[in-house]
Amino acid sequence: xxxxxxxxxxxxxxxxxxxxxxxxxxxxxxxxxxxxxxxxxxxxxxxxxxxxxxxxxxxxxxxxxxxxxxxxxxxxxxxxxxxxxxxxxxxxxxxxxxxxxxxxxxxxxxxxxxxxxxxxxxxxxxxxxxxxxxxxxxxxxxxxxxxxxxxxxxxxxxxxxxxxxxxxxxxxxxxxxxxxxxxxxxxxxxxxxxxxxxxxxxxxxxxxxxxxxxxxxxxxxxxxxxxxxxxxxxxxxxxxxxxxxxxxxxxxxxxxxxxxxxxxxxxxxxxxxxxxxxxxxxxxxxxxxxxxxxxxxxxxxxxxxxxxxxxxxxxxxxxxxxxxxxxxxxxxxxxxxxxxxxxxxxxxxxxxxxxxxxxxxxxxxxxxxxxxxxxxxxxxxxxxxxxxxxxxxxxxxxxxxxxxxxxxxxxxxxxxxxxxxxxxxxxxxxxxxxxxxxxxxxxxxxxxxxxxxxxxxxxxxxxxxxxxxxxxxxxxxxxxxxxxxxxxxxxxxxxxxxxxxxxxxxxxxxxxxxxxxxxxxxxxxxxxxxxxxxxxxxxxxxxxxxxxxxxxxxxxxxxxxxxxxxxxxxxxxxxxxxxxxxxxxxxxxxxxxxxxxxxxxxxxxxxxxxxxxxxxxxxxxxxxxxxxxxxxxxxxxxxxxxxxxxxxxxxxxxxxxxxxxxxxxxxxxxxxxx
Amino acid sequence: xxxxxxxxxxxxxxxxxxxxxxxxxxxxxxxxxxxxxxxxxxxxxxxxxxxxxxxxxxxxxxxxxxxxxxxxxxxxxxxxxxxxxxxxxxxxxxxxxxxxxxxxxxxxxxxxxxxxxxxxxxxxxxxxxxxxxxxxxxxxxxxxxxxxxxxxxxxxxxxxxxxxxxxxxxxxxxxxxxxxxxxxxxxxxxxxxxxxxxxxxxxxxxxxxxxxxxxxxxxxxxxxxxxxxxxxxxxxxxxxxxxxxxxxxxxxxxxxx
Numbered sequence: 046x047x048x049x050x051x052x053x054x055x056x057x058x059x060x061x062x063x064x065x066x067x068x069x070x071x072x073x074x075x076x077x078x079x080x081x082x083x084x085x086x087x088x089x090x091x092x093x094x095x096x097x098x099x100x101x102x103x104x105x106x107x108x109x110x111x112x113x114x115x116x117x118x119x120x121x122x123x124x125x126x127x128x129x130x131x132x133x134x135x136x137x138x139x140x141x142x143x144x145x146x147x148x149x150x151x152x153x154x155x156x157x158x159x160x161x162x163x164x165x166x167x168x169x170x171x172x173x174x175x176x177x178x179x180x181x182x183x184x185x186x187x188x189x190x191x192x193x194x195x196x197x198x199x200x201x202x203x204x205x206x207x208x209x210x211x212x213x214x215x216x217x218x219x220x221x222x223x224x225x226x227x228x229x230x231x232x233x234x235x236x237x238x239x240x241x242x243x244x245x246x247x248x249x250x251x252x253x254x255x256x257x258x259x260x261x262x263x264x265x266x267x268x269x270x271x272x273x274x275x276x277x278x279x280x281x282x283x284x285x286x287x288x289x290x291x292x293x294x295x296x297x298x299x300x301x302x303x304x305x306x307x308x309x310x311x312x313x314x315x316x317x318x319x320x321x322x323x324x325x326x327x328x329x330x331x332x333x334x335x336x337x338x339x340x341x342x343x344x345x346x347x348x349x350x351x352x353x354x355x356x357x358x359x360x361x362x363x364x365x366x367x368x369x370x371x372x373x374x375x376x377x378x379x380x381x382x383x384x385x386x387x388x389x390x391x392x393x394x395x396x397x398x399x400x401x402x403x404x405x406x407x408x409x410x411x412x413x414x415x416x417x418x419x420x421x422x423x424x425x426x427x428x429x430x431x432x433x434x435x436x437x438x439x440x441x442x443x444x445x446x447x448x449x450x451x452x453x454x455x456x457x458x459x460x461x462x463x464x465x466x467x468x469x470x471x472x473x474x475x476x477x478x479x480x481x482x483x484x485x486x487x488x489x490x491x492x493x494x495x496x497x498x499x500x501x502x503x504x505x506x507x508x509x510x511x512x513x514x515x516x517x518x519x520x521x522x523x524x525x526x527x528x529x530x531x532x533x534x535x536x537x538x539x540x541x542x543x544x545x546x547x548x549x550x551x552x553x554x555x556x557x558x559x560x561x562x563x564x565x566x567x568x569x570x571x572x573x574x575x576x577x578x579x580x581x582x583x584x585x586x587x588x589x590x591x592x593x594x595x596x597x598x599x600x601x602x603x604x605x606x607x608x609x610x611x612x613x614x615x616x617x618x619x620x621x622x623x624x625x626x627x628x629x630x631x632x633x634x635x636x637x638x639x640x641x642x643x644x645x646x647x648x649x650x651x652x653x654x655x656x657x658x659x660x661x662x663x664x665x666x667x668x669x670x671x672x673x674x675x676x677x678x679x680x681x682x683x684x685x686x687x688x689x690x691x692x693x694x695x696x697x698x699x700x701x702x703x704x705x706x707x708x709x710x711x712x713x714x715x716x717x718x719x
Numbered sequence: 720x721x722x723x724x725x726x727x728x729x730x731x732x733x734x735x736x737x738x739x740x741x742x743x744x745x746x747x748x749x750x751x752x753x754x755x756x757x758x759x760x761x762x763x764x765x766x767x768x769x770x771x772x773x774x775x776x777x778x779x780x781x782x783x784x785x786x787x788x789x790x791x792x793x794x795x796x797x798x799x800x801x802x803x804x805x806x807x808x809x810x811x812x813x814x815x816x817x818x819x820x821x822x823x824x825x826x827x828x829x830x831x832x833x834x835x836x837x838x839x840x841x842x843x844x845x846x847x848x849x850x851x852x853x854x855x856x857x858x859x860x861x862x863x864x865x866x867x868x869x870x871x872x873x874x875x876x877x878x879x880x881x882x883x884x885x886x887x888x889x890x891x892x893x894x895x896x897x898x899x900x901x902x903x904x905x906x907x908x909x910x911x912x913x914x915x916x917x918x919x920x921x922x923x924x925x926x927x928x929x930x931x932x933x934x935x936x937x938x939x940x941x942x943x944x945x946x947x948x949x950x951x952x953x954x955x956x957x958x959x960x961x962x963x964x965x966x967x968x969x970x971x972x973x974x975x976x
Binding site: 371372373375545546548549550551552553554556557559560561563564566567568569570571575 | 771792793794795797798803805809810811812813814815818821822823825826827830831832833834835836837838839841862863878881882
């Protein structure tokens with residue numbers, strides 16, 4: 046079970062159950078179309094905000110959904126207190142303004158520190174904010190759903206072709222294009238808008254022209270957040286306000302901006318309409334796969350136009366995650382012996398601890414393997430996956446199917462179960478490796494959501510939300526001690542195998558594609574094939590971890606492949622140190638132990654965890670192992686300097702160098718990667 | 720001489736009505752060093768990128784060692800025996816200098832698919848030999864991310880020689896280098912080209928480098944070749960003086976037409 050957050054809610058069903066039963070007629074389709082358009086309005090507001098922020102700051106704001114949710118909650122409070130026409134409409138606008146102010150504060154306090162950081166760090170930091178907001182919202186407004194008032198003046202319904210359409214829906218349908226037009230005027234007819242468009246094309250040039258970038262960024266961020274808050278506030282007459290609405294909207298918004306093209310407001314509008322209509326009609330025509338439908342359309346769009354319908358090709362990617370200035374070395378003989386001693390010591394755990402501790406330790410072992418598999422993709426391959434839990438979860442479901450449907454013994458299930466994860470990685474990976482950077486991250490996230498939707502919706506096979514129970518280990522492995530040994534052995538073998546891969550020729554090919562796509566193509570390396578293979582390898586090991594996890598828990602749930610599980614993995618890698626070869630394992634141990642402890646200590650675990658993530662990104666971007674390596678390297682350098690006074694600067698051609706660690710850590714010269 | 724290393728015929732490319740390159744034809748023989756020069760926007764880079772497959776061509780043919788390269792990707796053209804260096808260096812900053820060369824060697828021997836075995840131990844001696852050739856044997860253990868720019872340029876040359884190329888494409892090989900380093904690098908390139916009879920095509924803005932090291936020079940302006948020949952011939956060509964080398968003359972208007 047993940048300790049981070051709840052799974053996102055299933056998408057809201059615009060057509061009520063009674064309407065589903067109705068005979069489909071032309072009139073009904075027209076009304077359904079209008080309902081879809083009304084839903085598109087809010088989606089467009091939120092998505093355009095995300096798009097505008099990305100265009101200028103290049104940050105994909107994961108916390109956008111949190112601000113949408115905040116907008117709804119604040120609007121609920123305001124409209125609840127101040128009734129009447131002005132109370133309601135004033136409350137909506139003031140709510141959006143309040144949220145925009147909070148957003149500006151966040152930009153000033155947090156984002157300004159991470160504008161130059163890799164995309165992954167920005168996504169993670171804003172995800173940390175999302176976690177914190179989730180707990181804060183429950184603290185302030187309580188966990189129950191809140192139902193807002195109806196809009197004064199727009200309470201009734203209009204008769205269209207004999208069917209009643211809420212007046213408020215018609216208002217939203219008109220509002221969408223109005224906002225689109227307003228944004229166009231803002232960007233094309235005001236000085237501020239011209240500056241924003243200029244900054245979208247070339248930030249550095251705008252700065253060189255003497256424009257105060259700092260405040261331009263803050264104002265753009267505030268505008269984007271205002272739109273998100275407004276989108277949330279406008280929802281309260283239509284939907285209940287819940288503390289789960291942030292994750293469901295953010296996934297939908299990601300889909301919209303990916304289809305429309307990041308940075309394009311018009312693209313966001315078209316895509317919002319497309320997605321909303323797909324939702325509205327998908328529920329009628331393909332009720333079983335309605336959630337999947339939108340993602341399928343997105344995958345198709347990305348294959349034809351990798352940067353979305355109206356998006357433009359990204360410039361050269363920023364420094365990818367995992368790129369270290371310090372070349373990696375295989376372990377020395379001594380280090381291997383130390384590792385062996387650690388593993389042997391871990392093997393003695395059952396003689397000194399109780400059953401509960403052993404279950405916890407087995408879980409840590411499973412997650413160490415999961416984190417190591419993500420690390421392989423993310424650090425070695427430079428491909429930050431935001432949906433790695435998909436392959437973990439598929440492996441878990443595979444093992445559960447093998448056990449409960451086909452009555453396989455445990456060993457058979459452990460061997461066959463991960464194949465489902467492998468199959469998923471082969472299929473999804475083929476699409477994902479065509480993209481890079483934030484687009485890769487968002488597509489992996491979307492595919493993980495597809496997998497989650499299937500697990501959630503296909504109740505006959507997966508049991509839906511009830512999961513699959515009774516996946517118990519064979520009798521010989523049923524004691525906590527034996528299962529712990531099994532988990533430890535599988536995990537250690539997996540981690541060693543991944544480490545061998547890092548230093549194999551294939552590992553070098555993978556690092557090559559990460560370091561410089563241009564150079565790799567020029568020396569005959571097929572980038573997408575290498576990255577696809579890496580994706581499948583990472584998916585395989587994640588699947589193995591998932592299969593173990595299923596037997597550890599005795600059950601499988603859709604949670605196992607939900608977003609919070611993916612983010613758990615990302616945080617483990619980051620905590621351990623993204624630039625290191627084996628930081629992920631250390632990160633998994635520390636994080637998992639911390640998370641289990643936190644949940645037992647406090648009700649606000651998400652708040653604490655979110656704060657830890659933000660702190661990590663801002664203060665310790667190199668993680669535990671990276672920090673330790675820095676310390677070691679610095680000490681060695683100092684020892685070197687003490688020995689010979691002659692060595693002053695990182696000398697050129699003639700300076701003798703003894704080894705990797707001894708070289709002074711000069712300022713990284715990353716221009717070469719461009 | 721036998722079959723030319725590179726035969727370019729009637730190469731053209733336009734971007735939405737702008738003729739970046741039009742009707743360029745030339746050949747390159749083994750062991751020959753050919754410079755492609757011209758003012759900014761003349762079409763040098765477009766030409767180059769069409770030769771190595773980075774962008775597609777509108778018309779014309781490119782034959783490398785007698786083989787038409789139509790539709791081939793850069794990595795496939797590399798397999799034909801083409802080495803290249805970039806205007807802005809492209810190397811692997813997270814690896815050591817030697818590992819940079821080793822990756823290229825592993826690719827050349829088609830060993831990058833192997834999942835086992837320590838790659839750092841493979842082709843060790845061959846990598847060191849190539850690094851020795853460009854005078855970087857001492858820097859083999861250094862992290863590539865720490866190298867000075869001139870050293871990166873030399874490293875690129877070593878990597879370009881990995882697949883025993885017959886053709887070297889060098890896009891501004893000495894850009895960003897100190898004058899002394901420029902001469903040394905081009906001298907080195909010339910020596911290697913003669914010894915291994917490699918055809919070298921390079922673009923360059925430094926006329927000292929061009930006139931000292933090129934056997935033959937082609938001048939590109941507004942997408943078309945306006946002159947070609949030995950350094951002496953090109954130096955005295957009035958058209959070239961008008962559009963490029965200058966002599967107090969105004970930038971030439973219709974010289975290309």
